[in-house]
Amino acid sequence: MVPLIIGITFISFVVVHLAPGDPTQFLSSMNPKISETAREKFIKMYNLDKPVYIQYFLWLKKFVKFDFGESFSQDRKKVIDKILERLPVTLWLNIASMVLVFAIALPLGVMSAYLRDTIFDKAVTVFVFVGFAIPTFWLALLCMYYFGVIVGVLPISGLTSYNFESMTLFEKIIDIIKHAFLPVFLSVFGSLAGLSRFARNSMLDVLNEDYIVAARARGIGEGRIIFKHALKNALLPVVTIIGLSVPGLIGGSVIFESIFSIPGMGQLFYQSVMMRDYPVIMGILVIGAILTLLGNLLADIMYAVVDPRIRYKKRAG
Amino acid sequence: MKKGNLLFICGLVIVVFFILVSIFAPLIAPYDPTSINVKEIFQAPSSKHIFGTDELGRDVFSRVVYGTRVSIFVGFVAVFISIAIGTILGLVAGYFGGIVDIILMRFVDIMLCFPSFFLILAVIAFLSPSLTNVMIIIGLTSWMGVARLVRAETMSVKSRNYIIAAKVQGIKNSIILFKHILPNVASPIFVTATLGVAGAILTESALSFLGLGVQPPTPSWGNILTSGKDNIMFAWWLSLYPGLAILVTVLGYNLLGEGLRDILDPKSKKFGN
Numbered sequence: 068m069v070p071l072i073i074g075i076t077f078i079s080f081v082v083v084h085l086a087p088g089d090p091t092q093f094l095s096s097m098n099p100k101i102s103e104t105a106r107e108k109f110i111k112m113y114n115l116d117k118p119v120y121i122q123y124f125l126w127l128k129k130f131v132k133f134d135f136g137e138s139f140s141q142d143r144k145k146v147i148d149k150i151l152e153r154l155p156v157t158l159w160l161n162i163a164s165m166v167l168v169f170a171i172a173l174p175l176g177v178m179s180a181y182l183r184d185t186i187f188d189k190a191v192t193v194f195v196f197v198g199f200a201i202p203t204f205w206l207a208l209l210c211m212y213y214f215g216v217i218v219g220v221l222p223i224s225g226l227t228s229y230n231f232e233s234m235t236l237f238e239k240i241i242d243i244i245k246h247a248f249l250p251v252f253l254s255v256f257g258s259l260a261g262l263s264r265f266a267r268n269s270m271l272d273v274l275n276e277d278y279i280v281a282a283r284a285r286g287i288g289e290g291r292i293i294f295k296h297a298l299k300n301a302l303l304p305v306v307t308i309i310g311l312s313v314p315g316l317i318g319g320s321v322i323f324e325s326i327f328s329i330p331g332m333g334q335l336f337y338q339s340v341m342m343r344d345y346p347v348i349m350g351i352l353v354i355g356a357i358l359t360l361l362g363n364l365l366a367d368i369m370y371a372v373v374d375p376r377i378r379y380k381k382r383a384g
Numbered sequence: 385m386k387k388g389n390l391l392f393i394c395g396l397v398i399v400v401f402f403i404l405v406s407i408f409a410p411l412i413a414p415y416d417p418t419s420i421n422v423k424e425i426f427q428a429p430s431s432k433h434i435f436g437t438d439e440l441g442r443d444v445f446s447r448v449v450y451g452t453r454v455s456i457f458v459g460f461v462a463v464f465i466s467i468a469i470g471t472i473l474g475l476v477a478g479y480f481g482g483i484v485d486i487i488l489m490r491f492v493d494i495m496l497c498f499p500s501f502f503l504i505l506a507v508i509a510f511l512s513p514s515l516t517n518v519m520i521i522i523g524l525t526s527w528m529g530v531a532r533l534v535r536a537e538t539m540s541v542k543s544r545n546y547i548i549a550a551k552v553q554g555i556k557n558s559i560i561l562f563k564h565i566l567p568n569v570a571s572p573i574f575v576t577a578t579l580g581v582a583g584a585i586l587t588e589s590a591l592s593f594l595g596l597g598v599q600p601p602t603p604s605w606g607n608i609l610t611s612g613k614d615n616i617m618f619a620w621w622l623s624l625y626p627g628l629a630i631l632v633t634v635l636g637y638n639l640l641g642e643g644l645r646d647i648l649d650p651k652s653k654k655f656g657n
Contacts, residue, residue, distance in 0.1 A: 356497040
């Protein structure tokens with residue numbers, strides 16, 4: 068865990084120094100918008116006037132306190148405050164889509180494994196191939212056009228209506244659901260194919276095991292075999308995917324949040340990249356990596372919780 | 385086997401079709417993809433402009449045809465970079481084991497911690513977006529899976545008798561690695577490379593869509609979609625056709641890759657079967 072975090076800070080540090088030559092020279096030459104004062108601030112913040120190894124340790128020291136400096140933009144807010152302001156929206160949207168993905172993909176994958184080589188299974192397979200190939204941002208455009216322009220039932224921008232403040236609580240909830248529907252739906256669609264395929268393969272493996280054959284031979288009902296014997300084991304590897312899908316979801320939020328103008332961390336990241344707001348870029352890069360790390364940790368813990376064999380092994384060893 | 389062949393042939397037809405389109409783009413495209421015609425802006429698809437025209441009166445069909453070149457070029461170069469890095473690191477880590485393996489695999493773990501799209505965007509923010517940078521950056525951020533795969537394969541191959549025999553004869557490590565091990569781990573690399581092209585094309589189009597990839601006026605499927613998004617209210621054709629092109633191309637590489645997997649390793653049940 069700790070070596071990984073140090074590695075993350077190191078890679079992030081390398082990214083700042085990727086620019087050919089002196090990062091500050093390139094700043095002013097590539098982007099005339101960066102003023103002399105911003106340049107000086109940049110030098111001071113990353114201690115670019117000091118030797119490289121000292122720069123790294125100073126960056127590490129700040130990192131421990133989550134101090135990523137001030138944003139280059141007009142508001143001059145602290146980077147960490149800016150990120151924390153935006154993070155909840157992104158987290159909630161991602162949690163919502165993760166829950167939905169599992170609710171839809173697992174039954175789909177398990178069913179198509181059980182009904183292997185039937186029409187249902189083949190239809191799911193075709194869906195999976197298309198789902199892997201479809202660019203989700205393009206699907207987002209089509210949905211925006213269909214639901215927002217032709218049918219006009221869903222808002223296609225932002226997370227709340229302009230009169231949000233004057234709504235009752237119930238109206239507020241409906242309003243947010245309406246706004247979040249398309250982004251969440253599309254994010255779900257994006258991960259559906261992979262997970263349902265994973266669940267199918269996992270279930271197929273289990274259905275071929277001897278103990279399933281033995282259960283059938285003993286005349287146990289199909290429903291009981293599926294839910295009591297097969298499903299439990301088939302879902303073990305699937306659990307780890309929850310944690311491992313974090314980087315993909317967070318990365319995808321850049322696209323969805325910028326398409327649908329949702330004020331989350333992804334949109335902030337996109338805006339910062341466009342405006343070359345380096346302190347914010349670095350801050351979000353590190354926070355994104357830490358979230359991924361937490362996701363992996365969650366996967367390990369979940370795996371130990373659902374699979375007693377892992378726990379026994381750990382205890383024994 | 386039959387299933388694999390079918391996937392393979394479907395994929396191959398699509399892939400070859402788009403490669404031909406990109407080679408013969410100047411013959412296929414009826415107009416210059418960058419020529420501006422203010423009199424014909426936002427024309428709906430018609431017999432004159434079968435995919436319509438964009439906000440500068442450029443022919444969308446011609447732009448989509450030329451966009452094929454960008455996609456294929458980015459896909460191949462990015463995958464070449466990621467396969468080269470992944471294969472070398474995977475071979476070295478798997479073959480030598482020990483501390484070398486630990487260090488290299490830790491590096492892979494660290495790289496995998498970054499949401500790859502974040503890492504790509506951050507690097508582009510520092511290096512400025514361009515075709516070359518996009519190809520290199522996608523390549524440099526997508527080799528980790530290859531490295532893990534090649535490492536695992538190498539570890540299983542290196543304990544076989546013919547490798548041990550080669551070692552006993554005193555053959556140099558570099559020759560064992562590249563002449564004796566590499567050919568035996570090549571088939572999963574081919575599969576990964578084919579699927580990797582699909583991934584790289586998707587990433588490039590997303591980057592160009594966000595305005596952080598291939599820059600206009602060079603046509604790419606992603607940056608045509610950017611103007612599709614800006615004019616979504618009335619010019620649906622700007623959004624529809626480039627997206628379809630991406631969908632079909634990516635589908636083609638995925639089918640080819642899965643078919644290849646079935647053919648090269650009939651026992652595998654990773655995907656279809």
